[in-house]
Amino acid sequence: MGIIQVAQHAEDLERAGRFYAGLLGQEPAAKFDPPGLLFFVVGGVRLLLERGAPSSLIYLAVPDVHATIEALRREGVEIIAEPTAIFRHEDERIGPAGTDEWMAFIRDSEGNSIGLVSHTPVHL
Known part of the structure; x- marks a missing residue:
């Protein structure tokens, strides 16, 4: 079993498509409008x-959260929370051992x- 799809609310598909294309560094994989569906593969x-999906909290892996936040800040993206070290991985249970996990929103x-x-x- 695995995760195949995550849905996220987007009122304006064109605007959301531009935002996510910039954030993900790729163009959408498919668009079906109507009924109002835009796909990326991540x-x-x-x-x-x-349009009909509820809001979800999606976490994206980035190589360097500090550099990513600074780049997004320069682009005018709203930063909700600055990078913070939230957890040290002592073993491999939920992340790479010997690393600190940093998050920003x-x-x-x-x-x-x-x-x-x-x-x-x-x-x-």
Whole structure:
């Protein structure tokens, strides 16, 4: 079993498509309008932007959350929460051992929150 698709509310598909294309660094994989569906494929999982979908909290892996936040800030994206180290992975149960997990949060063009996550090696 695996996750095949996550849906996110998008009132304006054109606006949301531009936002996510910039954030993800790729163009949409498919658009069906009507009925109002826009797809991106992220790490093998479909991200569906849909007028009828509820808002979801999506977490995206980024190489460097600090650099990503600064780039998004320069583009005028609303930063909800600055990068914070939230957890140290001592083992491999939920992330790479020997790393700190950093998170930050932004708001997309449709008012949804998005978490950005990166792992930094622990230097003792």
